[in-house]
Amino acid sequence: MxxxxxxxxxxxxxxxxxxxxxxxxxxxxxxxxxxxxxxxxxxxxxxxxxxxxxxxxxxxxxxxxxxxxxxxxxxxLPHQLPTRPLSVVTSLAELVDLYRGDVPDLVSLDDTEADLPDGVTFGKAAPKYHKLRRIHSRDGQQYCVITLYIAKAVFDRHEALLRTELVLPVLFDDPNLHIETARQSLIVSKCDLETAGLLDLKVGEPMAEVRRIMCDDKGEIFYLADVVYRGDYVRLDMDLMA
Known part of the structure; x- marks a missing residue:
């Protein structure tokens, strides 16, 4: 044995x-x-x-x-498998479609002007950013904590929508925004004490940390998101023959 x-x-x-x-x-x-x-x-x-x-x-x-x-x-006993409704997609269009039409509960944790976080090695900073930090939930289950940094000029243009709706579809549909580059990285980590309290997890449980960055045609970062997902809400599907 x-x-x-x-x-x-x-x-x-x-x-x-x-x-x-x-x-x-x-x-x-x-x-x-x-x-x-x-x-x-x-x-x-x-x-x-x-x-x-x-x-x-x-x-x-x-x-x-x-x-x-x-x-x-x-x-x-018979049991229901954990819900994993969030697929890790590999294109911006797929990512936007994943969220389009979704209206999750939004719990605001932070809403203020701020600088970009440390460790950004891609793109150049805009003069000012607005920071939104909030919790997303579906069907009563809080599934991620997201911290958004949106270029102040872009935020001011869509302020009302960005405070009440998911950010990506709003920005993607802006005809004045030219998305030149978009990158996403994902790492698997362990839940810390603060995140455990926010997402109803135990300290040390697996979670996924995602960073998304989008730049305009001048190479300036107009959107950066640091997202922490519950590990049981993330699914990665890959076509290995594509």
Missing amino acids: NKAKLRQDGTPLYLQVADIMRQRILRGRWATGEFLPTIDKLVQEFEVARITVRDAVKILESEGLVEPRRGRGTMV
Whole structure:
């Protein structure tokens, strides 16, 4: 039997065991209707105390993923897979279409003038920027925190819309904006304490950090977005034969 290696980072062992077991259920390794391995087998695999395994199973019970059956063990229950409605697209047009027509709840965290963030190595800065920081949510689930830096001249032209709508479609439809270059980068990271509180996550859970930059025909950055997504809301699909 392969041993499941737990982290030595201070995270309680029962939470780590619960997380591994949860992922096995959600990914179909333990299918609906099957019974979990016995407590003794799980103790042997995870090399933890029985009480640790029992506490982990109780967490899964509280989430509706498993149910004890007297004399038989713990059964995996039918469950809905996590929603992942956001595809990572590879063109600006696809990105705009992804958001066009969407009207998520917007929770404003910041609305002020600001300089571009550190670490920008692409494009040149405009004289002034307006910063919007807010949370997006769909169907009651907060799924990302986005910090936007919009060139002040552009922001002033569309101020009312930019405070109430998603920014990308508004800018993309501006006939006076000439988008010369657009770049996006993505890294996978771990959730920090602040983001955990904003997106209803646990510290250390996976999340995706995206930076988008768009420049005009003079090479000036008129839009920069730093976005932090819940890891379970991001899906990457690639046609490897394209």
